[in-house]
Amino acid sequence: xxxxxxxxxxxxxxxxxxxxxxxxxxxxxxxxxxxxxxxxxxxxxxxxxxxxxxxxxxxxxxxxxxxxxxxxxxxxxxxxxxxxxxxxxxxxxxxxxxxxxxxxxxxxxxxxxxxxxxxxxxxxxxxxxxxxxxxxxxxxxxxxxxxxxxxxxxxxxxxxxxxxxxxxxxxxxxxxxxxxxxxxxxxxxxxxxxxxxxxxxxxxxxxxxxxxxxxxxxxxxxxxxxxxxxxxxxxxxxxxxxxxxxxxxxxxxxxx
Amino acid sequence: xxxxxxxxxxxxxxxxxxxxxxxxxxxxxxxxxxxxxxxxxxxxxxxxxxxxxxxxxxxxxxxxxxxxxxxxxxxxxxxxxxxxxxxxxxxxxxxxxxxxxxxxxxxxxxxxxxxxxxxxxxxxxxxxxxxxxxxxxxxxxxxxxxxxxxxxxxxxxxxxxxxxxxxxxxxxxxxxxxxxxxxxxxxxxxxxxxxxxxxxxxxxxxxxxxxxxxxxxxxxxxxxxxxxxxxxxxxxxxxxxxxxxxxxxxxxxxxx
DNA sequence: TGTGCTTATCGTCAGAGAGACGACTATGAT
DNA sequence: ATCATAGTCGTCTCTCTGACGATAAGCACA
Numbered sequence: 174x175x176x177x178x179x180x181x182x183x184x185x186x187x188x189x190x191x192x193x194x195x196x197x198x199x200x201x202x203x204x205x206x207x208x209x210x211x212x213x214x215x216x217x218x219x220x221x222x223x224x225x226x227x228x229x230x231x232x233x234x235x236x237x238x239x240x241x242x243x244x245x246x247x248x249x250x251x252x253x254x255x256x257x258x259x260x261x262x263x264x265x266x267x268x269x270x271x272x273x274x275x276x277x278x279x280x281x282x283x284x285x286x287x288x289x290x291x292x293x294x295x296x297x298x299x300x301x302x303x304x305x306x307x308x309x310x311x312x313x314x315x316x317x318x319x320x321x322x323x324x325x326x327x328x329x330x331x332x333x334x335x336x337x338x339x340x341x342x343x344x345x346x347x348x349x350x351x352x353x354x355x356x357x358x359x360x361x362x363x364x365x366x367x368x369x370x371x372x373x374x375x376x377x378x379x380x381x382x383x384x385x386x387x388x389x390x391x392x393x394x395x396x397x398x399x400x401x402x403x404x405x406x407x408x409x410x411x412x413x414x415x416x417x418x419x420x421x422x423x424x425x426x427x428x429x
Numbered sequence: 430x431x432x433x434x435x436x437x438x439x440x441x442x443x444x445x446x447x448x449x450x451x452x453x454x455x456x457x458x459x460x461x462x463x464x465x466x467x468x469x470x471x472x473x474x475x476x477x478x479x480x481x482x483x484x485x486x487x488x489x490x491x492x493x494x495x496x497x498x499x500x501x502x503x504x505x506x507x508x509x510x511x512x513x514x515x516x517x518x519x520x521x522x523x524x525x526x527x528x529x530x531x532x533x534x535x536x537x538x539x540x541x542x543x544x545x546x547x548x549x550x551x552x553x554x555x556x557x558x559x560x561x562x563x564x565x566x567x568x569x570x571x572x573x574x575x576x577x578x579x580x581x582x583x584x585x586x587x588x589x590x591x592x593x594x595x596x597x598x599x600x601x602x603x604x605x606x607x608x609x610x611x612x613x614x615x616x617x618x619x620x621x622x623x624x625x626x627x628x629x630x631x632x633x634x635x636x637x638x639x640x641x642x643x644x645x646x647x648x649x650x651x652x653x654x655x656x657x658x659x660x661x662x663x664x665x666x667x668x669x670x671x672x673x674x675x676x677x678x679x680x681x682x683x684x685x
Numbered sequence: 686t687g688t689g690c691t692t693a694t695c696g697t698c699a700g701a702g703a704g705a706c707g708a709c710t711a712t713g714a715t
Numbered sequence: 716a717t718c719a720t721a722g723t724c725g726t727c728t729c730t731c732t733g734a735c736g737a738t739a740a741g742c743a744c745a
Binding site for chain 1: 701702703704705706707710711712713714
């Protein structure tokens with residue numbers, strides 16, 4: 174048992190390992206998917222897990238998250254405006270801190286505190302496996318969170334819990350912010366944006382009311398001038414994300 | 430320079446110190462106040478800082494936050510329903526994880542990652558100083574965040590940033606949850622609850638519309654039967670917090 | 686024993702926004 | 716040419732909010 178010790182005593186403190194774990198979400202053909210890597214070594218060998226890794230001695234937490242993301246997906250992320258921001262990269266995904274997990278027994282080998290980050294990205298090609306992960310894949314979150322009748326194999330460590338928190342954060346945050354555009358390519362149509370909301374929330378939205386809402390919210394969407402028919406049907410106007418970050422009034426999620 | 434190392438390599442990992450810091454907020458005569466302790470030793474000797482301390486090897490993060498809170502204020506907190514919950518205590522304050530701060534140079538002596546927790550408590554007697562803090566006090570956040578013309582002495586470490594994040598979280602969270610009741614004693618009147626909103630947001634609210642809103646939201650308030658005149662004027666009905674945690678539709682903050 | 690001050694509570698009205706849904710437009714497929 | 720598909724514009728109704736009048740029920744003091 175440790176007796177009470179001085180705050181920040183530099184000579185004696187219990188050492189912890191600190192890692193970052195990434196909840197990387199994207200929308201692939203009408204469903205919300207998370208990036209998973211397969212563990213190639215014990216513990217939880219062969220299980221699927223969230224990508225992540227150790228924080229290095231000289232890097233910040235967001236910096237570590239951003240580095241791991243680049244290593245595993247090639248994505249460059251821009252942090253939400255705030256602390257520990259990393260310079261905006263080329264093909265930008267949204268990155269924000271999610272929460273920190275530190276149960277004493279969450280890793281059977283040693284005391285590990287993991288800072289989870291949430292990444293929202295547009296649809297990407299199938300990920301390349303990197304590092305010590307023997308493979309990587311996009312998995313629909315509905316199969317992972319027990320929302321479908323037979324939920325799949327559980328994730329390694331407490332990653333199922335972390336994933337659930339990340340999904341919940343994404344679901345609530347697109348309600349009152351313009352974050353849903355992070356799931357879209359640089360130019361997108363109102364219909365594509367609507368399908369993002371539908372995939373993340375798992376509901377159907379009225380196309381007419383949705384159109385009125387998003388085009389009527391100042392600063393949410395900027396017309397880019399062009400049109401496209403890539404979804405079939407009548408050509409749709411293309412937009413880019415506007416400067417607004419907070420939606421007031423929010424998008425309302427049905428029933429909830 | 431560290432070369433790429435295996436994920437969770439148990440034999441070689443950079444050691445970090447992990448601490449918890451507490452943003453303890455309360456409402457004292459019409460203003461939102463934060464609990465500060467004075468540092469008795471370097472670095473930042475003599476500066477005001479957030480209460481906090483090391484996480485012990487065998488305790489969880491929320492557990493450490495709860496323990497530090499009890500040590501410094503005597504408060505027992507119940508965590509929000511969720512992970513790492515601690516058993517509900519007697520005189521309950523709300524406790525939830527805020528964010529984690531890990532700039533490599535945030536502590537001049539060593540690499541410290543600090544997990545910040547947000548505590549919302551009803552008005553308390555002047556705090557007793559505990560541990561190695563030579564004194565403690567409630568400070569109005571408006572004096573600390575540069576919202577008033579002359580902001581006071583800056584806080585130790587990055588605690589000014591952490592405090593700002595905590596205040597922002599509290600301000601936004603009372604909008605869409607029933608969390609404002611955490612600032613109230615077990616029984617309270619609609620007027621007392623309104624003064625909580627006014628203090629936290631720094632605005633004046635219309636008493637009639639506020640009354641209609643909170644009494645019309647199912648599950649927010651439960652009439653306890655009694656009345657009180659402790660605020661002067663006509664006796665007001667007493668309520669306790671209802672079971673609802675999410676307000677739908679939310680309380681609307683003026684202008685913002 | 687009023688008179689005034691304070692706070693609580695109820696009501697009314699106009700305007701903004703959401704949900705439901707009809708109608709029309711502009712493409713590609715057959 | 717016709718149909719299927721998706722996009723876009725309008726309308727109607729209902730709910731909720733903000734502004735604000737009116738009344739109720741205590742206390743302080745003359």
